[in-house]
Structures are given as C-alpha cells and as structure tokens.
Amino acid sequence: MNLEAYLKRLNYKGATSASPDTLYKLHRAHVTSVPFENLDIHYKQWIELDSEKFYTKVVEQRRGGFCYELNGLLYEALQELGFQVYFISCSVYIQPLQKFGPYFAHVAIVVEDGKDQWLVDVGFGSSFPEPLKMEFGVIQKQDGVTYTLRKMNDTEISLDRSFDEGGTFEPMYKFTLVPRQLEDFQEMCAFHQTSEASPLYQKKLCSVATPNGRITLTSNHLIITKDGQRNEVEIKDEQDFQDKLFTYFAFDLPLQSKG
Template sequence: MTDGGAYGWNGDELDLDAYLERIGFKGERAPTAATLRALHRAHTTSIPFENLEILLGRPITLDLETLQRKLIRSKRGGYCYENVKVFAAALERLGYGITGLHARVTMGAKALRPATHAVLRVTTSTDDRVWLCDVGFGGGPLEPLELLPDGPEVDQDGWRFRLAEESGLWVLYQYGAEGWFDRHTFTLNPQYTLDYEVGNHYVSTSPRSPFTTRPFVQRFTGELHHVLDGTTWTTTHPDGATESRQVNAAELPKLLSDVFDIDLEPADATVLTQRP
C-alpha cells in the first residue's frame, strides 16, 4: 500500500489459511453476514485476551507480522488492539467494508474514561446492514450486533446484549447478575491504524492503565467466561452466576495452559511466577 497501511488493515500480508485454521473456521470465504457471524464466533472463542507481554517487559507492537507470530502461530492471545488488527486484516482480505472505531469502557461507571477500546464497523457485500464487531473485549459478544439506533435484545447462547443510540452516543448494554448495565460507549467517528497506535501506547505503558500492573487474562468459550485478574480466577455463566478462587503464582503457567489456552515459553513462565 502506498500509504503504509494507514487507511487500511494490510490484509494482503495476512496468512489467511493459517488464521482460519487457528480459529477453526471451515466455512465459505465470502463477505456475507453469515460468514461474518461465523468468523466472529470462531475468533472470540479461540483467541484469548491477555496482557502478559507487558508484564514480561516487552512492548506491544501492532505490525501484522508480530501479531501473526503471537496470536496465530503460537498459543497466545492479545488485548483489543491486537485482536482487532488481526480480525480486520482477515475481513479486508475477504472483501468486507471496515471502519475502525474507539469505545470507552464504562462497565456501569459514571466517571469519564479514555476511549481505549477498539471495535469495528463492518459492512457486507450482500445487503445494506451495518454491524458492530467486538472481538477484542474478552467476554463476547459471540457474534456481531447490528447497528440499529434502538436495537433489539439479542440472546447469544444465553449471553444477552443490546445496542442503543442515546443523544448521538452509541451504548452497548449487557445483561448480568444485577440486570442490564452499559458495557461501553462509542461514536461512529472513524479511527485509523495510527489512532490505534496511540491508544495502544497508552494502554501498554501508562501507570494509570490497568494492564500495566497485574495479569489480566480472559477466555470466552461460549458456555463460560473465565477471567484471571491478578491472582483471582473468576468463572461467569450466561445467567450471571459466578465462582471465584484465589491462585498462587506457582499455579499460573498450568492455569493459563489448561483454562485459558495460553502456553508460555519456560523462561516467560518463570518470570511470571517470580513477579512480586
């Protein structure tokens, strides 16, 4: 690309066969809504969310070769910027229309938070519908949500979501144990790869970022949502019921492998278990 990829997603650099094998997708390679739903589900249930590179003292880089080496060729994951860059490259390669967006993660909080969560606005070749794809949050949705100003409640294997446009601001709601809560808000202002670079730098380096202080790992299987936050392992069911337990540092490598599908190199496992 003559612009260095600033206005695109470098889909031509993606090993599409390897990516589709990594997520277990065997469907039609066409830019349709059905394929989009299947890709979204496959990605969110195959590639975990994790911030471990930061804790291992390495930078998070968003070039596609690094992302392929980590998320596709290894049993590792990434956070929103990493997951979205790979997913967008695959969609671009398949012929979808893609616009990057930034969201503010709220989780019901009223305080203003920075827009540091990457999501995608996606269109297909078959109709005029517009979709919100959110493969990098770590806890679903399983499939894209249609961007409708007063969207219907969507049940995805018991996980419930809905979208709404409120005074020009879009809100993604999720149903939990305490009822509906706003998970994040966003506008349709286009974001480009360099905007994601800026957000990624803040998230991966700022002492105010939650990802620079302790392990934060998620695995969403469709049936269960596993979260490792520091040394607390929580499992959430679609109805909002949860179970939690504390783990010690020595347990982390095995827990990451058995539950979160993340295999660390022996040296990295040692660094993680010896963190203060």
C-alpha cells in the same frame, strides 16, 4: 497474512464468502479460540501496532492479545475475505467509577454491506460472541446476555448490556462511527502498557469464551464458569499462575513479571 493459517487458528471450517452468516460464525469462532490477554504488558514485552506482529503472536505463537491486536488482526482477515470494514474508537465504561474513560482506549470494527452495519468486537475481554446489528433500541440476546445500542446524542452511541433478561442495563462502552486508522490508537496503546491508571496494567488477565461458559485467569484467581455455575480458585504465587496458564490456555511463558 496467511489466511488459511489464521482460520485454522480460529478452528474455523465454514464458508469464506463475505456474507452475514460467515461474519457471525467467524466472530464466534474467534472468541472461543483466541483468548483476550494482556500478559505481554506484565512480562515486559512491548506491543506495537503492527499487523505482522499481531499475526506472529496470535497465529504462529498461538497466543492471544488485547483489543488492538485481536481486532487489528480480524480487520485484516475480513478485508481479505472481501468485507467492507473500518475501525472505530471506543470509550470504555469504568464500572467502579461510574463513568466513561478516554476515547481510543478501545478499538472495535464496523462491517457494512451497503444497507446494513454490524458492530464487530473480539477484543473486549468479555465480548459479545456474535456481531451486533447496528439497530438502535433493539434487544439482541446472545448466550444469556441482553445487548442494545442506544443513541446518546447526534454522534455518540452507547453499547449497553444486561445480565438479568433486560431488567437492568449498564454501558459497556460508547463510540462514534467516525472511521479511524490503527495508528490513531498509538498513544492509548502506550498508555495501557505504562500507566497504573490502566486496568490492563494493574493485573494479569487471560480469558476465553467456551461453548458453555468462560475460563478466566487473573493475577489472583482462576474462574471457570460452566452452564451458569461459577467456580473460583485462588492463585497462590507466580508459579501457580504459570502452571494454570499452561494447563488451561497452553501458554508457556517462563518470563519475569514486572511485579
């Protein structure tokens, strides 16, 4: 990895010491600069668990990616900066079904410095903007959203969030603190690219946080949220989708969709 080029891609100009302050600022820079997107799945470009390919796509091609790509690349950068890191397997909460999906469907990162741990995740889509300190039952507020980590049993931890000042919480995902290797996620990476049961396979998605909201483009809608105000525009066809993809994300993908 060319660390300087990676940090430039993130528009990050801060300190590079392995400190909590660097971690927080780097995390926020990532989620506001690199979109979460699943477009390769829909344009028939196979995604491999290969950090060199992650780098080419995100840094050199100025694209985004989904969890394995974005967190996989951040993991490499954090290691180079001197952070102690490891991957963890997550089971995402499927809101329409009111249940958790399979483990390894999502990857996140744990950063530790001997006495403290942080949950780091720039690859969830609507991810938290800054790392969450690994403290249970503690309210952590970021940009109007309330987060808390809850012990479910002896091994599993639930990350819950609330959009109404902590009045109602719903799980985002659950995880264990068992260290994993990136190759452990190979089966689920293939699942997301081939199975109609995967939400990532069902529709195109490109989303990035902004300093005062979020821009999200799906197969059917462009949604721009700014200062709490939501504006939604319908996508007319594939050409309209690609035009807006270029306008709002500077992606130029004249490829054929899988339909």
